[in-house]
Amino acid sequence: MNQGTQDDKLLAIVESHIQLERIYLFSSGNGRTGRMIMNYLFAQQKLQDDQTIPK
Template sequence: MILLDNVILGAEFHTVSAAETPFLIQQWVDNLNYRLSSAQTDEACYLAVNESHITFERIHPFSDGNGRTGRLLINYSLMQHDLPPVVTSSYKRTLYISYLAKEDGLGLSQFIQQESQVELDRIRRFQN
């Protein structure tokens, strides 16, 4: 079996090799689970989820769909911890991508918290 490395066209970094991917994904899962289990506040949970998201996107395990999968994993992790999901609007996509490119976990976490609050407000409007 021939393993081909994934690339992100236009990115200024290289993803990990195909050979490294299985180990790094297992390490990613273990790290995320550990950080979430020890998070004492919502802010710590958001930070753990979003720093892990950056790591996932850097590993880039699939040939296609990494962004969608990564954003789905953000929501899964948030909802597991009773936090509202997030929907990043297309007009804020550039800001989201800039946090990923700079590997700014704190900035991404604050951004996602704000977007999550917007979604919570939307959910509450539907409930009323």
């Protein structure tokens, strides 16, 4: 995921988030877990801004 445009990276993160939410087995907590992983991937790819992760 390190190569490509910002749009490519964003699309890959969003697609992985959707896949996780579809297969996650537990009814409680899947939204929190998915958002945490998505925000981690945003930070890793330097795609976050002030609106993605609150201060």
